[in-house]
């Protein structure tokens with residue numbers, strides 16, 4: 001073996017201490033007191049988790065607060081400001097900002113990322129060109145997949161479709177959508193399904209991003225996923241309209257999502273910042289209750305979305321913080337519910353992205369994090385720091401636990 005992590009706690013059986021044997025980048029043994037010889041790291045009874053899975057992150061437009069106004073703080077202003085800022089993006093500029101954000105993700109224990117990049121005549125392919133080199137450069141720490149999408153509309157924005165096609169040919173891994181900025185939302189959804197089938201790629205759409213529960217594009221997406229046999233390959237982000245549904249209607253929507261095989265990502269930081277600022281829903285906090293959808297068997301994840309831009313002027317790329325933020329907003333107190341928040345940044349998120357060989361089991365990739373705590377609930381409740389991270393068995397992060405300097409010592 002190449003490495004043995006000694007005295008690890010692994011959920012759900014956290015009362016037992018287990019050694020994790022790693023060879024060739026994979027987990028090859030799980031047992032108390034492994035006898036083999038290898039480099040050893042004693043994690044002292046701390047929680048070892050599979051690496052965190054970031055299902056939704058905008059690397060291209062991260063860290064641009066210094067070039068944008070964020071005064072009204074609403075979605076329209078964010079789209080307007082970023083549209084203006086991105087006209088001046090160069091691949092070098094995107095590369096530098098994305099790299100900074102990416103390194104923060106790695107330091108916070110993330111080992112898989114789906115990044116959403118804007119493609120349209122305003123930015124062309126410069127966002128993609130800035131991020132593509134990072135996929136290879138940081139493969140030692142994180143698997144990055146690129147989802148290209150038309151933030152400013154597709155059918156209303158001539159030239160966008162050709163750029164999306166070019167992006168897929170140049171290495172983008174899947175396609176996204178943003179029907180709520182299109183003059184023909186259903187038309188955009190249909191066209192995106194068409195392109196996805198043509199290129200044989202998965203779909204991850206921004207969807208239903210306001211607090212008016214009347215008309216929902218979600219039904220149309222579920223219908224197309226059924227008709228085109230795309231279940232398990234479609235994810236949707238935000239869907240904040242669901243936050244406004246009465247319990248019965250929410251259960252109905254959950255059943256629909258589950259039966260169509262459509263997964264859902266909640267972006268608590270952005271949704272809280274942008275939603276419920278004005279109009280009849282003023283004061284509503286606008287975060288979809290994913291824990292209720294989980295009870296119906298829907299695959300759900302919690303993700304970061306934006307970092308330091310007018311959509312979300314906050315961000316440290318910590319998925320543990322997202323899980324904690326979500327648990328606070330949704331007033332979750334039960335141990336099992338809080339543990340499910342942890343699942344939504346690990347196993348559930350990996351299911352949404354169809355990540356192969358994920359999780360702590362023999363034969364899976366040794367993508368691991370060691371947290372300064374002993375249970376998943378404690379990780380979420382205490383915002384436990386990541387002390388070590390491993391990508392395919394190689395250590396990528398070390399963080400020393402803090403030291404208390406008492407007087408007289």
Ligand SMILES: [Zn+2]
Nearest residue numbers: 116206237305
């Ligand atoms: Zn997004």
